[in-house]
Amino acid sequence: MDEMIMERVSAEERETLIDELMDQYGTEILRLVYSYVHNYQLAEDLTQDIFVKSYKSLHTYKGKSSLRTWLWKIAINHCKDYLKSWYNNHVIPVEDDYIYDVKREGSAEEAAIQQEEDERLVHSVMGLPVLYREVIYLHYYEDIPIREMARILSVNPNTVKTRLRRAKVLLKERWEE
Incomplete structure (x- = not known):
């Protein structure tokens, strides 16, 4: 569906597509967002906002790039907007620890x-x-x-x-x- 122009897609198809995008790219987007904000709970909230924004903006997708590239661009711009926001610059969040999901032998x-x-x-x-x-x-x-x-x-x-x-x-x- 990457190449498909999203202008006339039914609400049901949009929901199915956004579910697929969340399943396929949710973890990647979460890690990307965490790399910007350094707070896991905040990264989860922003990731959710990104998928809501993507859902609302599906009609703007023209197929000039892959859906992944389009989604990443939305995510990066959303993170940059957040970092420039009043909230980010005036509210001090509680620090959290990055959880490593590493399994090693040895x-x-x-x-x-x-x-x-x-x-x-x-x-x-x-x-x-x-x-x-x-x-x-x-x-x-x-x-x-x-x-x-x-x-x-x-x-x-x-x-x-x-x-x-x-x-x-x-x-x-x-x-x-």
Whole structure:
């Protein structure tokens, strides 16, 4: 249904499509949102808002990109809008811990060391400015190609490459500290 123009889709078909999108991309969108807001409960709320917004905006989907790309663009713009909002800038949320869903074989010592390194890497990535954090996240955590990232972020592919390169340099500097 990606290529289909969504202008004349019945309400039932829209609900079915949004359910499929939530099943297929819900976890990805939640992780993406968390990478922006650093609070799991807030990320869940914003993810729900994103799917409501997507449902209401299905008629605007023209099939020029995949539904996934369209949905990611909505999610990223929604996150950026939230980060610029009065609420975000004036209300202090309670911190939460990022829950790792990692299962490894090996000794407890190896698992503890790996978890510590993973936490350090996540902390380093989350500490990057949004411009760099989003390209690192999309590229390494979601395996999104540069051209698709450019469409999602509404920038030139060379801009994505430059941001990735700068983000890697910043991460290397932080990692070496």
